[in-house]
Amino acid sequence: MSVYYREVANEVDLFTRCYEQQLPLLIKGPTGCGKSQLVAHMAEKLKRPLVKVACNEDTSSADLLGRFLIKGNETVWQDGPVTRAVREGAILYLDEVAEAREDVIVALHPLTDHRRELYVDRTNEELVAPAGFMCVASFNPGYQRGFKELKPSTRQRFVTLSLSYPMPELETEILHRVTEVDLKTCQRLVELGNKIRGQRHLELKETVSTRLLVHAARLFKSGMSLRQACLFGVGQCLSDDVQVLEGLKDLIHLSM
Ligand SMILES: Nc1ncnc2c1ncn2[C@@H]1O[C@H](COP(=O)(O)OP(=O)(O)OP(=O)(O)O)[C@@H](O)[C@H]1O
Ligand SMILES: [Mg+2]
Known part of the structure; x- marks a missing residue:
């Protein structure tokens, strides 16, 4: 297949x-x-x-x-x-x-x-x-x-x-398989994803998708730092509201 x-x-x-x-x-x-x-x-x-x-x-x-x-x-x-x-x-x-x-x-x-x-x-x-x-x-x-x-x-x-976003172990496996980024990094990306998914007060229209995590993993694979990859590949994609973006940036900085 x-x-x-x-x-x-x-x-x-x-x-x-x-x-x-x-x-x-x-x-x-x-x-x-x-x-x-x-x-x-x-x-x-x-x-x-x-x-x-x-x-x-x-x-x-x-x-x-x-x-x-x-x-x-x-x-x-x-x-x-x-x-x-x-x-x-x-x-x-x-x-x-x-x-x-x-x-x-x-x-x-x-x-x-x-x-x-x-x-x-x-x-x-x-x-x-x-x-x-x-x-x-x-x-x-x-x-x-x-x-x-x-x-x-x-x-x-x-x-x-x-359908919904997969459980962490599965999502990690998917990221790893799709992007060939090491499992440990995929796991950290999924953890970040789930942390953001848990932040209901941010009132995002849609939260972090598996697709965004795939994007961040690909940017990382290209040599970008994980933090930057998450900012461009995940954070910026979720909102245009300055305050919300600040909140997302903080989360990314804390996690990566
Ligand atoms: N269960 C899964 N198995 C393999 N890849 C997955 C799985 N879930 C998500 N992905 C990956 O996530 C990314 C987005 O998936 P896909 O394009 O199918 O989303 P979608 O639900 O059709 O989104 P949209 O509603 O925006 O069209 C792809 O890179 C895909 O490989
Ligand atoms: Mg689709």
């Missing part, structure tokens, strides 16, 4: 069962906790192509399903990623699905329930997803820009997996 993913709570098993039972899966969790890594790993494990779509409020159903393009004096149909994923029997990964407009999500409802059908209105095609197709979506319930929530009728189409 070339995509490394360290299982934290039986999620590989759950993902596999959903694939086998043809159930869509929603992965929720804070930024940088390994959602995308898990999906990439599972696509490789299940030997399916992976089609990723980053959703945002401007995503239209044509962006997902496809559109007619003018080429010379011809109009040719071009599949969007969702249509392509259905045709190929791929794993379709809708990243940040809650950012997409409701009408766009609702257009995917028949694909994400027992029907497993995609209706492409512009070409008047009704595609039935082959056995290899699986829909996986992710969203981050933490930061609530305008409090975006998925409708219950969407939520209840998906089996739901909640």
